[in-house]
Amino acid sequence: xxxxxxxxxGSAQPGGSLRLSCxxxxxxxxxxxxxxxxxxxxxxxxxxxxxxxxxxDTYYVDSVKGRFSISRDNAENMVYLQMDNxxxxxxxxxxxxxxxxxxxxxxxxxxxxxxxxTQVSVAS
Numbered sequence: 463x464x465x466x467x468x469x470x471x472g473s474a475q476p477g478g479s480l481r482l483s484c485x486x487x488x489x490x491x492x493x494x495x496x497x498x499x500x501x502x503x504x505x506x507x508x509x510x511x512x513x514x515x516x517x518x519d520t521y522y523v524d525s526v527k528g529r530f531s532i533s534r535d536n537a538e539n540m541v542y543l544q545m546d547n548x549x550x551x552x553x554x555x556x557x558x559x560x561x562x563x564x565x566x567x568x569x570x571x572x573x574x575x576x577x578x579x580t581q582v583s584v585a586s
Contacts, residue, residue, distance in 0.1 A: 464489045464575045466558050471580030474548050482543040482580060484558030489575070492516070492536040495564035497573055498543045500582070502554035509568030511543060519566060525551075548584045555579040 470482040484496060497512035510523045511532045520532055531544040541558060559573035 466577035468577040468580040473583045484541045496541040499557045500554040
């Protein structure tokens with residue numbers, strides 16, 4: 463049974479940093495695209511970044527470009543989202559996701575497995 467577990471959320475001040483982690487069970491993440499999504503209060507979930515399996519090509523939504531960085535540690539079977547220069551609008555629940563044939567897309571319907579999310583709150 464494939465499981466994804468996010469961690470690393472918490473509270474930060476504007477301008478601060480957090481690093482989110484996504485650990486997988488029963489799946490080797492290095493071969494699959496892993497995406498990060500977030501849902502702010504009262505808003506729809508949006509895709510913010512992904513890293514493509516095998517090629518490690520990356521994507522970032524415009525609102526996080528230059529501030530967030532996605533990476534993977536194959537030995538630990540983890541994918542990380544380093545979030546720097548946080549803003550209040552970065553607050554929300556962050557989810558990692560992956561899929562059998564996701565390839566290079568942030569479309570949610572291409573992701574088969576989702577974690578339960580980790581809360582990020584950015585406030586002064």
